[in-house]
């Protein structure tokens with residue numbers, strides 16, 4: 001097994017940096033479906049560019065390289081302990097070289113282990129099989145989309161859809177609801193794996209396992225094949241769109257599996273995966289560990305890089321406003337939902353640990369007129385001790401909803417950048433203080449890393465790399481105003497309109 005470690009490292013690197021062809025085809029098709037010039041089309045254009053950059057730079061497509069989850073099949077007689085050890089070593093190695101973000105955190109203390117190893121990380125499932133080769137599959141599913149997973153216990157009642165029975169039609173309602181409740185927060189357009197049955201644990205495992213099916217794969221169960229088709233057709237009518245900006249591409253794939261259940265239980269479990277659907281697999285020679293072939297590389301698919309002009313709904317070119325901190329209240333009040341903002345100068349990252357800390361502590365830097373970026377980057381230090389940004393897209397902002405409004409006011413912040421939008425409390429604070437919420441394109445970690453020209457400093461390294469407060473100098477960082485200081489929220493609008501559309505699918509479809 002002299003090649004085993006190298007093969008595993010290659011698999012991890014490829015999964016993190018090179019989007020598989022079936023996913024590329026789906027993202028390209030989504031772009032064609034969006035109306036030219038819309039926010040959704042613009043986002044897909046950035047996403048396509050980002051995919052190309054990640055492959056070229058051999059750097060993470062998204063900074064959140066997720067919970068590494070391996071499914072390993074071995075012929076009888078192969079020592080699984082050796083494979084487990086090799087996986088762990090190569091996970092640590094890939095973390096050291098910035099192919100993975102250090103993502104394993106002690107649940108109680110919040111301490112980051114720094115090498116992606118720890119109790120429960122990585123996840124490795126072993127199985128024996130009759131074939132002669134070793135198969136290793138890997139999925140890197142990020143935290144933001146994982147947070148949008150949902151499990152339904154039937155029968156139940158769902159807002160807008162009414163009673164949900166223990167039958168195919170009830171399952172249909174659950175899946176539509178699952179897509180609706182994710183809105184743009186899991187970096188739509190997404191892919192879902194659904195597990196029908198099992199218990200609470202095996203149901204979710206089944207759902208996640210469905211994500212290993214190819215996007216074009218047709219379900220062998222005719223009922224489920226019909227349901228998958230129906231969901232693809234219908235979910236895309238909800239109007240959530242890429243990043244939740246509204247639009248025609250909300251869902252790029254739906255795969256449904258079924259297992260037996262207990263008489264008393266009926267679970268429908270849904271695993272939501274962002275567009276940055278990173279999964280790959282290899283077949284290995286059982287003697288040498290050398291890669292024989294990849295499982296998800298049927299052809300080379302180039303990303304569609306056709307440029308998209310930024311126009312508003314009336315076809316007018318979108319207003320572009322350049323901002324540089326410190327930003328004045330007047331500048332902020334002139335911004336409206338839909339404006340494109342280009343940021344130069346200084347910004348600071350901050351996510352969960354920082355927001356909670358700032359509630360009752362001072363900030364080491366002056367944030368008056370400043371910009372906070374909800375981002376947990378991948379960082380590498382060079383030999384001179386200087387930090388470099390390797391991947392740095394936004395994280396889901398709604399997690400900061402309990403803190404954000406107060407923090408904006410306490411420190412005089414004028415702009416918050418993130419993705420997926422924020423709630424009513426933040427919207428109120430934006431209005432009262434004079435601040436904006438800017439939506440960056442989730443998952444576009446290479447695209448944004450290139451705008452982050454210099455790391456000026458860092459505070460709170462004790463929170464771990466993703467949670468630390470990085471002080472960055474940026475150039476040409478583009479984002480869209482999705483919540484302004486006049487009480488407008490694109491997110492609230494899309495949520496409302498998609499809820500109305502969801503309710504149109506309440507009537508039974510399947511027997």
Ligand SMILES: O=C(O)C[C@H](O)C(=O)O
Nearest residue numbers: 064142143144376395396
């Ligand atoms: O943790 C991150 O950087 C992003 C996360 O996957 C998210 O979608 O919020």
Ligand code: SF4
Nearest residue numbers: 062142144187274443
């Ligand atoms: S930031 Fe978006 S693209 Fe990245 S892992 Fe989270 S949900 Fe996926």
